[in-house]
Amino acid sequence: MFSSNQTPSRQQKDTVRNVEATGVFCWQLATYALREAVNITAEQVPYGVDEFDRAGLEKEYSTVLATPVPMVKASPIKFECEYYTTLRLPGNPPMGSADVVVGKVVGIHIDEGVLTDDGKIDVSKTQPIARCGYYDYAVVRETFQMIVPGGTKDTLYGMEGSVRKHKAAREAGRRMGVSAEDEQGPP
Template sequence: MVFYEPGVTSHNLPRDPFKSCVVPRPIGWISTRSADGKDNLAPYSQFNNLTFDPPYVMFAANQTETNTRKDTVVNVESTGSFAWNICTWDLRHAMNITSEQLPNSVDEFVRSGLTKTPSTVLNHTVPMVAESPIKFECAYFSTLRLPGNPPMGSVDVIIGKVVGIHIKDQVLTEGMIDLKKVMPIARCGYYEYAVVQETFAMMPPGDGKMAVGLEGSTAGNAKEWKQMNEDKKQEEL
């Protein structure tokens, strides 16, 4: 049995195991445009959705190796806009290219050979990855800054409200997102990734109301709220 206290005692393993324990992690491929018009694209595996009605997402950006904030964070906070682009098996090499820490004068879209497509509803237009089959347009909401050990330990947790969703028809089957067509990739431990090629379904037990949250159904949530209000009125009569 391995037990250690992070930052206090040694794990005595060849590599730090922490990130290998929280897997797989969806990749937030975040695209931004700076206030002066420079485009940026970078992947963040400390990424996820937070809620669904309305939808919010988050990504966490550690400091750079020179103890400075990431360009992505600066761009989001200064412009109020960013986009999330799903990373797929076919785009894995392009994603890896954009992971390199480069000066903000370098355009990762150009460097990786990706095509830009503009956002449609954000106040500050940002480029999105045209080749990515699923994209979110996100309006900046807030930053939670967690302190850590220099140079890279501190992290900016960026939260954004999803205001526009793009889904290509090619990844739909009977109106449902088909992950076997998307083939999203995710970060695992060390330098390993995973690709989703198979799925299985399980319905939660109970009266089915939990499924509203699991699906992320805004219509179902509104229906539950309406029913709660109607039941309350009946109790008051």
């Protein structure tokens, strides 16, 4: 998902209009290295202006979607998405409402340089940025783990995001006649 402020005249930004018209979009991780380009692409410009060109971003194109969609080549993580819905949150004039666009991920592109030795994303290597409010942003350079107490292996594998471990736990449970949800303990 992503969100986009509407214009002061309560018009949707081009990105939201294009997503709703085509039914597809690509999401890319906004990183500290890309912060200036992210800011440039937030500017309200006339419909049809190529934000990639304005921000000096190199494009590459989606490979899974039926309609090719440009992606930010320099972003280390990119998702190809099929449009699901738009949630419009009311604003306070003169600022328009915010559109929250939700999609289903059908293709994933991850730069191997941001992975750990065991194949997980090392968030400190990606240095994602997040808007905090006002004109303030944060950059993530350090992470820590907290495992939910009392979670089942199946639940914990699902929260970890390990498809392989999650599937293996379900299969092992089926073979033993026990659901993976019944097994307690950390992964």
